[in-house]
Amino acid sequence: MQRIEQLRTQFPSMYIDAFVVTEQINILYLTGFQLGAGDGCLLITSKGAYLITDDRYQEALQELQQDAFDTVITRDYYGQLADLCQQHKITVLGFESTLSYNIFSILDELMVCDIVAFDDTVEKQRSIKAPAEINKIRAAAELNSAGFDYLINHVHAGMTERDVANLLDWWLKKQGAARSSFDTIVASGPNAAKPHAMAGSRQLTNGDIVTVDFGYFLDGYTADITRTFGIGKLVPQLEQIYQTVLQASQAVIKHAVAGIDGQILDSYGRNIIKQAGYDDYFNHGMGHGIGMAIHELPASYGPNAQIVVQSNQIITVEPGIYLPHVGGVRIEDDILIYDHSNEVLTNAPTDLIIL
Numbered sequence: 001m002q003r004i005e006q007l008r009t010q011f012p013s014m015y016i017d018a019f020v021v022t023e024q025i026n027i028l029y030l031t032g033f034q035l036g037a038g039d040g041c042l043l044i045t046s047k048g049a050y051l052i053t054d055d056r057y058q059e060a061l062q063e064l065q066q067d068a069f070d071t072v073i074t075r076d077y078y079g080q081l082a083d084l085c086q087q088h089k090i091t092v093l094g095f096e097s098t099l100s101y102n103i104f105s106i107l108d109e110l111m112v113c114d115i116v117a118f119d120d121t122v123e124k125q126r127s128i129k130a131p132a133e134i135n136k137i138r139a140a141a142e143l144n145s146a147g148f149d150y151l152i153n154h155v156h157a158g159m160t161e162r163d164v165a166n167l168l169d170w171w172l173k174k175q176g177a178a179r180s181s182f183d184t185i186v187a188s189g190p191n192a193a194k195p196h197a198m199a200g201s202r203q204l205t206n207g208d209i210v211t212v213d214f215g216y217f218l219d220g221y222t223a224d225i226t227r228t229f230g231i232g233k234l235v236p237q238l239e240q241i242y243q244t245v246l247q248a249s250q251a252v253i254k255h256a257v258a259g260i261d262g263q264i265l266d267s268y269g270r271n272i273i274k275q276a277g278y279d280d281y282f283n284h285g286m287g288h289g290i291g292m293a294i295h296e297l298p299a300s301y302g303p304n305a306q307i308v309v310q311s312n313q314i315i316t317v318e319p320g321i322y323l324p325h326v327g328g329v330r331i332e333d334d335i336l337i338y339d340h341s342n343e344v345l346t347n348a349p350t351d352l353i354i355l
Helices: 002-008 024-031 055-063 077-087 101-110 121-127 131-152 161-174 189-193 236-255 262-275
Strands: 018-021 041-045 049-053 070-073 092-096 114-118 185-188 208-214 225-231 287-289 296-301 314-317 320-323 327-330 333-337 342-344
Touching: 002 024, 002 041, 002 121, 018 024, 024 041, 024 049, 024 121, 041 077, 049 055, 049 077, 055 070, 077 101, 092 121, 121 296, 131 161, 131 208, 131 225, 131 333, 161 185, 161 208, 185 189, 189 208, 189 320, 189 327, 208 327, 225 236, 225 327, 236 262, 236 314, 236 320, 236 327, 236 333, 262 296
Parallel strands: 018 092, 049 070, 092 114
Antiparallel strands: 018 041, 041 049, 185 208, 208 225, 287 296, 287 314, 314 333, 320 327, 333 342
16 A cells, blocks of 8 residues: 555665554554554555454454455554564664553563654655545535535524534535534634533524534544634624735635744744734634544644644634624634645635524
């Protein structure tokens, strides 16, 4: 498989002979096979690869037509890993730094070779999307955008925040979404001043600003979208901050191209919010990478971000203003980065909608 080979080409610069993958999502990315969390590992050597798991997966693996890796069925994952490393005369084994201390202790006791931790090895590879991945995220973004279009045609005063979240969940799953990538945020009225408020029992009332932040998986990849709308007439301040957030979003999207520094990209939007007098009320990063997980590399970019955006990465743009006891506004889009431009994948309307 090309992804395994791409990882293998990094071995010389990492000064390792082999690499073991234990993160569930990274095993899926490299092999196309879904293990449960903690149900095995993937050993990649200079010439081969071994998916080490137990007999619960044996039949499914036999049905998987592939020649990129061999399957090793055992209940002693790490004992078998140590045996394979000895058979292949591995002297230095790389492992993911996210490994639990418990498993590290097991490896430290069993392994004859040196073991060395590495940060984000597979994650960096995952951050650059292949054409097939881009198409899947584009489809997820279109479906999630359609979910918002459905929602605004059915939401009304008197519904609870939880009612709104459940309606969205029902419709998106009916259209083919697998599951949500995080608990959907529906924050109304003063709750909208809390960036990560969960949908609760509060009823939507006239005069409310309502923020809905959600992401659903389609074919293994997720989108991430936020829209804010009003119920009845809003106070002028809420309408003002909506337009400020929208301008900030548009400014970031305008400047998002490959090679731009994350701090600079963030500043295009954050400065608009600052000039409007709300810099103390924007308290999170401007966005993050998405893909097989809701948060991927590039990590959150903001005033202290040490990242450079690269071509074929997909990132969110999500400025916000949150006024305690009043309400808040966030607008979030997913964009595909090109060398000299970008493509907005989430096509739900961003103009202020009043229901």
